[in-house]
Amino acid sequence: MEYKINLPQGEMPKSWYNLAADLASAPLPPLGPDGKPVRPEDLARVFPMNLIEQEVSTQRWIDIPPEVLEILARWRPSPLCRARGLELHLKTPARIYYKNEGLSPAGSHKPNTAVPQAWYNKQAGVQRLCTETGAGQWGSALSFACALLGLKCKVFMVRVSFDQKPFRKLMMQVWGGECVASPSLNTAVGRKVLAEHPDTPGSLGIAISEAVEEAVQDSSGRTRYALGSVLNHVMLHQTIIGLEAKKQLAIAGEAKVDTVIGCAGGGSNFAGLAFPFMADKIHGAQVDIVPVEPTSCPTLTRGRFAYDFGDVAGMTPLLPMHTLGHDFVSNPIHAGGLRYHGMAPLVSQAVREGLCRPKAVPQLKCFASAMLWAQTEGFIPAPETSHAIAAVIDEANRAREEGKEKVILFNFSGHGLMDLAGYDAYLSGKLQDYSMSEDELLRSLGKLEGFPEP
Amino acid sequence: MEYKINLPQGEMPKSWYNLAADLASAPLPPLGPDGKPVRPEDLARVFPMNLIEQEVSTQRWIDIPPEVLEILARWRPSPLCRARGLELHLKTPARIYYKNEGLSPAGSHKPNTAVPQAWYNKQAGVQRLCTETGAGQWGSALSFACALLGLKCKVFMVRVSFDQKPFRKLMMQVWGGECVASPSLNTAVGRKVLAEHPDTPGSLGIAISEAVEEAVQDSSGRTRYALGSVLNHVMLHQTIIGLEAKKQLAIAGEAKVDTVIGCAGGGSNFAGLAFPFMADKIHGAQVDIVPVEPTSCPTLTRGRFAYDFGDVAGMTPLLPMHTLGHDFVSNPIHAGGLRYHGMAPLVSQAVREGLCRPKAVPQLKCFASAMLWAQTEGFIPAPETSHAIAAVIDEANRAREEGKEKVILFNFSGHGLMDLAGYDAYLSGKLQDYSMSEDELLRSLGKLEGFPEP
Secondary structure (H helix, E strand, C coil): CCCEECCCHHHCCCEEECHHHCCCCCCCCCECCCCCECCHHHHCCCCCHHHHHHHHCCCCEEECCHHHHHHHCCCCCCCEEECHHHHHHHCCCCEEEEEEHHHCCCCECCHHHHHHHHHHHHHCCCCEEEEEECCCHHHHHHHHHHHHHCCEEEEEEEHHHHHHCHHHHHHHHHCCCEEEEECCCCCHHHHHHHHHCCCCCCCHHHHHHHHHHHHHHCCCCCEEECCCCCCHHHHHHHCHHHHHHHHHHHHCCCCCCCEEEEECCCCHHHHHHHHHHHHHHHCCCCCEEEEEEECCCCHHHHCEEEEEECCCCCCCCEEEEEECCCCCCCCCCCCHHHCCCCCCHHHHHHHHCCCCCCEEECHHHHHHHHHHHHHHCCCCECHHHHHHHHHHHHHHHHHHHHCCCCEEEEEECEECCCCHHHHHHHHCCCCCCCCCCHHHHHHHHHHHCCCCCC | CCCEECCCHHHCCCEEECHHHCCCCCCCCCECCCCCECCHHHHCCCCCHHHHHHHHCCCCEEECCHHHHHHHCCCCCCCEEECHHHHHHHCCCCEEEEEEHHHCCCCECCHHHHHHHHHHHHHCCCCEEEEEECCCHHHHHHHHHHHHHCCEEEEEEEHHHHHHCHHHHHHHHHCCCEEEEECCCCCHHHHHHHHHCCCCCCCHHHHHHHHHHHHHHCCCCCEEECCCCCCHHHHHHHCHHHHHHHHHHHHCCCCCCCEEEEECCCCHHHHHHHHHHHHHHHCCCCCEEEEEEECCCCHHHHCEEEEEECCCCCCCCEEEEEECCCCCCCCCCCCHHHCCCCCCHHHHHHHHCCCCCCEEECHHHHHHHHHHHHHHCCCCECHHHHHHHHHHHHHHHHHHHHCCCCEEEEEECEECCCCHHHHHHHHCCCCCCCCCCHHHHHHHHHHHCCCCCC
């Protein structure tokens, strides 16, 4: 039995797949402060025009530049692996496959978009990128990409993570990235927040505002901003995962996949694996596609589809997406990448069009699933990834109960070697499950009152 | 150009290569306290007989059990990668290839022997393994292997590392391993040391003694000891690296390799890559084979070939090897895996027979090389691995100066994601180079007086 199906470099997908081309209704545009659709040129100080064109494109296939493929080839195609150890342990007739995105230099799927973003920026004459990072996955991936492409990189890292995860900051530094705690004294936004709340732990919303400010304020005009999830062009770049997986399943002799699973925070690793399979579903294939989120941040399962800000401070355009309200603050869970109040607009629309079936899982079940995975399969999963694993185990158990030979595919989005403090908390019994009450949910969604309706 | 040459699972080597079969003189035996060769049955309380048979075997090829191959196939064959980014940066005509052993679940080459050791022990009816670990690479690899094979695992981790590297301990715990700080109250040796030196930072020598004691004292007779380097059977298991590399170089169209490089502490990652190429050299191939060690622990470049203990306390048999004297204590360098006073007897004999050319590199140069590697290639190397990279850069620069198109192959033995504190110390200017004086060296070697001569 083949445990690891590699794809030759020459078989790497040459184009990304754009789900916007196949959705039943055209994607809704982001809106500006005036309630009118944002025009591409309005974003030109923030992003380079070549990425803005991808952001608004409805073309089905978009070519991957050969230079981008050359860099991705350092770790791609990622192997499609068979989780035979877990299958045997669960005594399931299901065949479980996973794309191992944890083998990239940064340890997650994030470099799949960091590299093309850095490359397109460089093509556009940009010399420096600014971004924010929460737990540090995205900041380290962008630092890595900038190192290889000779760009400068500055990362505003949420203060509490900056202090708690010094190793993530060090990864960025090894790749030549500059990492500062946010709020910082580098920006007007940061100075204002610090003056009012000197002891603030920071937030992703503040960090986004700082990164955007630093990018657009640079008088040389050679600095831009980069975002690691949510936006259409980010989903696009990640589809290389699912496109590779399809070729590898064919090599494995699997004519059909029954279930596709990915964890969902901003949506990019889920979309990357799932969108190419949604294309098949739109054309009649029977496939169950499951984005998995934490019960403590139930954007897709309990949130509302609405126009909302992408950040807490309301500096971004209004995006049409599932949201818990832009000032929703998730209870502390260890899957930092899944604590976002919103969701990628393309994923949100896919949910509305019935293309996928969201599911929420509590964190203790996720850590228990991660432990079982590590002890039967080997690789230690990121806490985010453990949400997908929990859902996979549910499906595999169901297959056993129903006596069905099904094929389950999921995205092993990253390893957990930088997240062992979370395992420590779990193993010492310090973690608990969280679920917001109906009252809290309604209060949080109340912030959307008066916003345009999609 | 192919950046990553994968080998299909079906092409995995089916046998390990045993250098002992091809050396000019038969390997010298280990000696007991009486100065007489140790007999296999003397070791039966420590190791299972099937591994003892491998330890003393001079058979050229030893079959890899299919069940072992099945587990290794979760991450093997490891890719052979082309370091094109580094080549371009150095403007070298050399073609640089590396085996990426950092992609295993434990992040290094160590699981290549941890898995077969756990498997052979299980075959022999052993239910529990004890071992020691310094920086934690070996302890985590053995915990991983034991988890997959359903054995219990207990790791005595040197106190100073136990305190400084809590994440390594957590890796072991996620894999179900029990990790205690050494010296501990669990053993007579540990209690004695603690009574005399309550604040001792511990040492690998003490930890070995504790692990051996716990293994042989277990009244059930179902516990054995496992060692992660130095011994012949460990070198044997690691040869899968070099055997794979040969097949992959052929796929890459390289008819000949000019230089083979690996860092050397106990010798196992170096031997794993290099031994199959030494076989060719013995049969006339021209290949330069370079084990690289730190100048602060110059076992091969300044040590003596002698009979010496494998541990500080003198509990092991006397081994014929290059050594700095069994109570040599290396100055603190961040490559914890390269601080061992001795060297694998097989590697030592290969040096004596002119099959390889040892080299020593100071640590600041190694970290500088690691930074250059990370920024041109991506993967962050372990501090141990950075020694190999420093030597690779020297060779690549020489090829440029000489205008020679040569093929360089090295072992990327592990990633550095658990060693970022070392990078922090380097980036903050806190590290320095060390080199022992002639006087210190002579004093250390003086401990060998009166020992049998090989």
